[in-house]
Amino acid sequence: MTAKGDGDTGGMENGCHGFCRKCNCDHSLPVSPAREACLELMNLLRSEKRIDFSIPADLADPRYSTDYLYGSALGKMFGIMAAKIPGGGIRFFKSFSGQYNGAWEVPGWVGPVFNLTDFHSIHDSREREIKALGKEITELGQGAPGYGTLIRRRKRKSQELMKKIHELYRLNNFNFQEAGLADIFP
Incomplete structure (x- = not known):
């Protein structure tokens, strides 16, 4: 720099x-x-x-x-x-x-740019829920009643989880100041 x-x-x-x-x-x-x-x-x-x-x-x-x-x-x-x-x-x-x-x-x-303990506390149970929805979607089959609702629910839960994960990211600049992703890219 x-x-x-x-x-x-x-x-x-x-x-x-x-x-x-x-x-x-x-x-x-x-x-x-x-x-x-x-x-x-x-x-x-x-x-x-x-x-x-x-x-x-x-x-x-x-x-x-x-x-x-x-x-x-x-x-x-x-x-x-x-x-x-x-x-x-x-x-x-x-x-x-x-x-x-x-x-x-x-x-x-x-290592990662977030605390792993914090990551697992917000991620693991939500990821299991998202995977269960994926399995349910696969078993139900495209075109079946409720298929679209499950797709939208899984998408919403995935987006919510990704937002929470991004909130964990902590980055440092050249002046040794720390900020979260949302602070850097509002």
Whole structure:
């Protein structure tokens, strides 16, 4: 990140930039060296065939095999963030979207942007209810009396749950200020 006028991009090209209304400065996010780190991550995923490569192979957890990506998952979104650290160095953070084969947290990877205890307290019972509605819809069959009502009920419950999940998200900005998604994207 660079502020307007500081001129210090550290030799990194900008992937995006924009004006910040909070501090009246232009900020930018560089592509390099994150691009190189992404390519390294892709090669590591291919060669190691697992995502828990921060631990010895003989201790690897089978849940973290990349076989999962080519099966029921049908792929996964991975990302790298490069951050400048005091003293001029760069630190990389690896992340993946959602869960990886049922796991929210994997050694060596950034965890979710919400508290897992809070997530489970609002999610689990509601998700069971939504899945039960889905099963009921399947058993009832398209065109049967009440089918449309069940579809609408499941949709409403899913939307309500997603809104509650999004309320749990906590993000930090460059000034170490924390805000929820609704505060950032009203």
